[in-house]
Amino acid sequence: MISPLHSPAADRNKAPILEPLRRVLPASGLALEVASGSGQHVAHFAAALPGWTWQPSDGDARSSASIDAWCSGLTNVRPALRLDVLDEASVAALAVALREPVDALYCANMLHISPWATCAALMQLAARHLAPQGQLVLYGPYLEADVPTSPGNLAFDADLRARDAAWGIRPLADVLVQAARVGLHLRERVAMPANNLLLVLARDACPPMAGPLSP
Numbered sequence: 001m002i003s004p005l006h007s008p009a010a011d012r013n014k015a016p017i018l019e020p021l022r023r024v025l026p027a028s029g030l031a032l033e034v035a036s037g038s039g040q041h042v043a044h045f046a047a048a049l050p051g052w053t054w055q056p057s058d059g060d061a062r063s064s065a066s067i068d069a070w071c072s073g074l075t076n077v078r079p080a081l082r083l084d085v086l087d088e089a090s091v092a093a094l095a096v097a098l099r100e101p102v103d104a105l106y107c108a109n110m111l112h113i114s115p116w117a118t119c120a121a122l123m124q125l126a127a128r129h130l131a132p133q134g135q136l137v138l139y140g141p142y143l144e145a146d147v148p149t150s151p152g153n154l155a156f157d158a159d160l161r162a163r164d165a166a167w168g169i170r171p172l173a174d175v176l177v178q179a180a181r182v183g184l185h186l187r188e189r190v191a192m193p194a195n196n197l198l199l200v201l202a203r204d205a206c207p208p209m210a211g212p213l214s215p
């Protein structure tokens with residue numbers, strides 16, 4: 001038996017994240033988690049929201065055993081999948097594994113610790129798999145034009161970029177441009193502890209046009 005991964009940050013933020021989830025999610029549904037990491041979030045949410053079935057996943061194959069260990073004994077969590085949003089084969093395998101649209105897609109703390117291309121890939125995934133009334137819930141730090149960036153997030157951003165030039169805290173406006181390209185818009189922005197945001201996105205009433213109108 002392996003010892004599951006442990007994230008002190010996930011221990012701290014799982015309860016504050018659950019609060020808005022309880023409010024924005026309906027009583028039951030199927031949720032896909034992208035970038036589950038250790039699995040602490042999905043274990044906490046699945047135990048607290050028994051009407052929901054969770055499908056955890058992560059791009060790093062080493063996460064699967066940890067997620068499954070954190071979720072052992074929870075009957076509403078499916079075995080973790082390896083899902084790298086940038087890898088066509090694992091994205092295709094997800095469609096086979098899911099079998100049905102999801103009512104929520106939850107992704108925390110991935111966009112700043114992965115290349116920017118993961119944002120468009122995540123949005124494509126949401127557009128493909130969300131049910132018509134489904135919601136995309138994002139959690140993490142973001143840069144906002146009209147909100148001064150906290151010293152803590154500035155230092156975090158510098159640290160991320162020093163570790164990998166492709167990483168960094170993303171401007172919320174850029175994330176919303178990627179969302180709009182697949183017909184998703186921001187429904188709610190919730191300020192969270194430690195200068196994080198919880199963002200709820202939903203499908204536009206009218207999907208975006210596929211291309212320019214012919215003359």
Ligand SMILES: C[S@@+](CC[C@H](N)C(=O)[O-])C[C@H]1O[C@@H](n2cnc3c(N)ncnc32)[C@H](O)[C@@H]1O
Pocket residue numbers: 007009010034035036037038041058059060063083084085086107108109110113114118
């Ligand atoms: C900081 S951890 C966040 C884990 C968890 N969501 C949390 O908030 O505690 C970032 C996670 O993103 C995953 N990740 C990075 N790039 C990814 C990709 N292209 N597709 C799926 N997961 C990815 C990593 O494997 C890692 O588990």
